[in-house]
Amino acid sequence: MAVDISVKLGGVRFKNPFIVGSGPTVKDLDQIKKAADGGWAGASIKLSIDPFPYLSLPPRYRWLRREKMHIFTAERRLNADQSLALLEAGRRAREDFILIPNITYDGEDHAGWGRLARRFVDAGARVLELNMCCPNMSFNLSSTGTETTKNTGASLGNDLENLPKAVAAVVEACPIPVIVKLSPEGNQLPPAAYAALRAGAAGVGHTGNRLGIPGIDIRRPLEPFYHLQDQVTLGCLSGPWLEPLTLRDTYQMRHALGTEPFILGSGGVRDLDSAVRQIMVGADAVWVCSETMLRGFDWLPGVLEELKAYMAEMGYSEIRDFRDLLHRNIASAGGLTIREGHAVLDREKCVDCGICWKIGHCSAISHEGGVTLIDGGRCLACSTCVDLCPKRAISMIETR
Numbered sequence: 121m122a123v124d125i126s127v128k129l130g131g132v133r134f135k136n137p138f139i140v141g142s143g144p145t146v147k148d149l150d151q152i153k154k155a156a157d158g159g160w161a162g163a164s165i166k167l168s169i170d171p172f173p174y175l176s177l178p179p180r181y182r183w184l185r186r187e188k189m190h191i192f193t194a195e196r197r198l199n200a201d202q203s204l205a206l207l208e209a210g211r212r213a214r215e216d217f218i219l220i221p222n223i224t225y226d227g228e229d230h231a232g233w234g235r236l237a238r239r240f241v242d243a244g245a246r247v248l249e250l251n252m253c254c255p256n257m258s259f260n261l262s263s264t265g266t267e268t269t270k271n272t273g274a275s276l277g278n279d280l281e282n283l284p285k286a287v288a289a290v291v292e293a294c295p296i297p298v299i300v301k302l303s304p305e306g307n308q309l310p311p312a313a314y315a316a317l318r319a320g321a322a323g324v325g326h327t328g329n330r331l332g333i334p335g336i337d338i339r340r341p342l343e344p345f346y347h348l349q350d351q352v353t354l355g356c357l358s359g360p361w362l363e364p365l366t367l368r369d370t371y372q373m374r375h376a377l378g379t380e381p382f383i384l385g386s387g388g389v390r391d392l393d394s395a396v397r398q399i400m401v402g403a404d405a406v407w408v409c410s411e412t413m414l415r416g417f418d419w420l421p422g423v424l425e426e427l428k429a430y431m432a433e434m435g436y437s438e439i440r441d442f443r444d445l446l447h448r449n450i451a452s453a454g455g456l457t458i459r460e461g462h463a464v465l466d467r468e469k470c471v472d473c474g475i476c477w478k479i480g481h482c483s484a485i486s487h488e489g490g491v492t493l494i495d496g497g498r499c500l501a502c503s504t505c506v507d508l509c510p511k512r513a514i515s516m517i518e519t520r
C-alpha cells in the first residue's frame with residue numbers, strides 16, 4: 121500500500137511531519153546540514169531577538185535521566201543578523217530543506233514586527249515562526265516578582281490585545297505562511313491560537329514547556345542545581361515526562377479551532393509512538409527539540425520507515441487519515457461508560473507480600489493469618505491493587 125507522509129502548510133509542502141524545534145540544535149550551519157541529511161522535513165532556527173541583546177546568556181542545562189526531564193533557564197539567543205546569515209547559508213547548502221526563522225521583536229511598536237519579518241522574507245524564508253512562547257523571558261521575570269515592562273515570549277502569547285496586532289503586522293508584511301508558537305503557561309492557549317489565526321497566521325503551535333522548580337535538595341536548598349550557575353530559578357521543563365500535558369495542549373487547540381487550521385505539537389516527541397500520539401490528538405506536524413539535543417538527528421530515518429510501515433499496517437494512506445482520531449474520541453468526564461466488576465486474586469501467584477493490604481481507600485482486601493483475601497462484594501473496582509501487585513496476582517473481572 122502506498123503511503124504519503126507529507127503535510128502541507130499553506131503552499132509549502134513538508135516531506136514528513138518532523139521539524140527540528142527551535143533551540144540549541146539549530147544555531148549553526150553544521151547542525152542544519154546534519155538535520156537535512158538526517159531526513160528532517162525542516163528546522164526552526166534558534167530564536168533571534170531584535171533589538172538585541174535581551175536576556176542572552178551562556179547555556180546551562182540539566183538532563184534528569186530518571187525523570188526524563190530536561191531543564192534550563194540560561195540560554196544564548198541569536199540576533200537578527202546571525203539568524204539571517206544562517207538562513208541564507210542553510211538555504212544555499214541544502215536547497216530543499218525548509219528553514220523557519222523563529223523571531224521575536226522587542227521594540228515598542230507593532231509595525232516593528234512587520235519590518236523584522238520582512239527582512240527574513242527578503243533573505244528567502246519560505247515560512248516564518250513568531251516566538252510568543254518562550255517562558256524564560258518576561259514571563260519568567262513577572263512570575264518571580266521581578267518588575268518588567270517587557271512583553272515578550274509567553275507574556276505576549278497571553279496578551280490577547282497585542283498578540284493579534286503583532287501577528288497582523290507580520291502577515292501584512294509577508295507573503296509567506298506565518299506560524300505563531302504559543303505557550304501553555306498562562307492558560308490562554310486556545311484563545312491565543314484563535315486570535316493568531318484570525319489575525320492571519322497560517323498555522324499555530326505550542327512549545328509544551330512548563331516552568332518548574334526541580335532538583336531542590338532539602339538539606340542544601342540554596343545549593344545550585346545547575347553546574348556553573350548560581351541561584352535557584354524557575355526553569356523551562358521539556359522532554360518525555362511532559363508528553364501527557366502536551367497531548368492535552370494539542371488536543372485543546374484542535375478542539376477549539378476545528379479541523380482546518382494547521383497545528384504543530386511539541387513536547388516529549390522522541391519516537392514513532394510519541395509522534396503518532398501527537399497527530400492523533402490533532403497535530404499536523406511536530407517540533408522535536410530535547411531529543412535532538414540528547415541524541416542528535418540521525419535516528420529519524422528509522423522512525424520514518426516505522427511510520428510508513430505503521431500506516432500501511434493500519435490502512436492509512438496519508439497523515440490526515442489518523443490526525444484527530446483520538447481527539448474525536450476523548451470523552452468528557454460526564455460521558456464515561458463505567459462497567460460493573462471487581463478484583464479477583466490468583467492464589468497461585470500471590471506471595472502474601474502485603475503491598476496490597478495497605479491501600480488506604482480499600483476495605484476489600486483482608487489478610488487474616490497473613491493470607492490475602494479479596495471480598496468482591498466490598499470491592500470498588502478501582503483497580504489500584506492490580507497496578508501495585510508485583511506478582512500480577514490480581515485482575516479485574518466484569519459482572520452484570
Ligand SMILES: Cc1cc2nc3c(=O)[nH]c(=O)nc-3n(C[C@H](O)[C@H](O)[C@H](O)COP(=O)(O)O)c2cc1C
Pocket residue numbers: 141142143144166167190192195222251253254301326327328329358359360362386387388389407408409410411
Ligand atoms: C534548551 C532549549 C531551548 C529552546 N529554545 C527555543 C527557542 O529559541 N525558540 C522556541 O520557539 N522554542 C525553543 N525551545 C522549545 C522547543 O523548541 C520545544 O518546543 C520544546 O522544548 C518542547 O519539545 P521537546 O520536549 O521536544 O524539547 C527550546 C527548548 C529547549 C529545551
Ligand code: SF4
Pocket residue numbers: 465469470471472473474475476477492508509510511512513514
Ligand atoms: S500485592 Fe500481590 S503478591 Fe502481594 S499480597 Fe497483594 S496480591 Fe499478593
Ligand code: SF4
Pocket residue numbers: 462463479481482483484485494498499500501502503504505506
Ligand atoms: S480494585 Fe480497588 S477496591 Fe477492589 S480490591 Fe483492588 S484496591 Fe480494593
